[in-house]
Amino acid sequence: MIRKLTFGSVMLYAILAVLVVLYLTPAYMALITALKLPADITLPRAWEIPATLNWGSFSEALEMLKPNLINSIILTICATALSTVLGSLNGYVFSKWKFAGSEIVFTLFLFGMFIPYQVILIPLFQTLRAMNLYGGLPGLILAHVVYGLPITSLIFRNFYAQIPTALIESARLDGAGFFSIYTRIVFPLSVPGFVVTSLWQFTQIWNEFLWGICLTRYSENPITVGLAQLAGGQAVSWNLPMAGSILAAIPVLAIYVFLGRYFIRGLLAGSVKE
């Protein structure tokens, strides 16, 4: 279909072009600053493309953030796996094995997703300290798993609602029980649900900062805390924080660019009433 070049469509593309430039500006700025030599970074010439490309900032930032990156990888993989599996089981119960009051329980679960986490921070801090988990990754993993339960249960519940109840009923008539229905019917159909949920949890946990800074000691800091420390120091020249930002953003950006379809589904599942 060839569209006519009307005033309206010219305006549409013009506005879109301006918006694209505005949305990409921060990414452009981060990239050119990261590629400059520290001496070339001055405020009046902040927008200029560097004459010589200095890839060294990336390896330097990587060297500084390496412990944080390793912490974040361990944290994110463990917490994502655990909360996704639990969410899948919960979603299965919430959608296919409703009991008296299960809707109320589900609503009470959802509430946990919307609280400002400051309100549980002090007891969480004390509890982890009492359990000897304060300061290390296991405590942080525990926190992410528990407070990830509402969203993972929600996504899986809505996902399993699409599996026809008749399928479950007939399996039950054939003598299948609670767990065998899950392992033989529900779980094999769950792959997209697992993808959506784990991508969502991965980005959330990777990007999290408040617990990272309040609940871990220096050597166990995740990447966001490491980056904030790298960028917070006044003496550091700006190429390192920018290179660090790009490094911290790469895993989630890669998920988003290559698996964007699933990411958007998680995003919609987390907000729209089914």
Next chain:
Amino acid sequence: MREVSRDRIKAFLTLLPSIILIAVFVYGFIGNTVWISMTDWGGVASLAENPQKNFVGLQNYVELFTGFLDARFRQDLVNAVYYSVLLLAGAVGLGMFIAILLDRKPRGEDFLRTVFLYPMSLSFIVTGTIWRWLLAPQGGVNIVPTFFGGEKLTFQWLSSKQALLLFNWQHLLPVLLYVVAFVLIIIGLFTLKGDTPKALKRYLLPGLGLGACVWLFGDLLPQIYFMEEMHGFNLATLGIILATIWQYSGYTMALYLAGFNGISQDLMDAARLDGASDWGYYRHVAIPMLKPITISAVIILSHISLKMFDLIFAMTGPDNAETGHPALNMYLTTFRANEFSKGAAIAIVLFLLAAMFIVPYLVSSYRQRRARS
């Protein structure tokens, strides 16, 4: 039958660990924070492993709202309110606008959607680091006009001391009542066309009446503070609001775009046949149909703006008074100043503000689910 009931027990037992975890970590901890906020956390011995806590009632809250030393908390609270309102207006407005543009199916729609949504996947720390550089007073955004032959801007994005719409904290009660009256009148004016008697009776007349009463008798209301203390909209927060809108407008765009795609082509054609212009279609058909989406967006964004911590931390550091926020203040009060009970009180204030939005939302979605099943 016995098999089925045994399965039901298995189902419940599967859920039980999660129920216990949520009960303890969400509800138990909230209760615990409420309790801590009503103690003195051991007073001078606050750093002890297990301080002797004494019950002090609402004293921490009274201090926050009327104590001489907590003026910063009050400005933070005012900041949070402006921050929420402007973020909502900006992100919902811009997101809806972009969604309408993309709903016209321009070429390269996939690419465009990716561009508008990628900020959403980033950490606030990453966003904050980059925007801090963009908003540096001597460079970044401020020197952009010089590329077009204009003058350099001199606005101090993150440290400006300017404030607009100042009000005296002593007059908090009348100010709040004015706000209520104003909101009632605005709602009234919006519904005036559709349901005139209801608009007049429910919104316009009470709004005007309340406004007039406060104007006439406002001086009789008690002053909640012993001296004049001005608070207002700190212009330094503009930079943070801009960065948040940049990050979250793509999110509302995705919500609205999914909504627009869900509207059947038939309905769109019918509206066209009835003579609706493009503008008329969105104004009178599509956007009213997507009211649930708008409500979801408002809930999610208001809850994000109320717990905003990472972005401000990364953009200005936690100590910048001009761009303060209760979420940051809670962190400083608790973990830097070791005033755990006052930190808990700040957290509860934040929690109550968030609950105002969330509880009605969850109750209504629960009713809908019940009605359907």
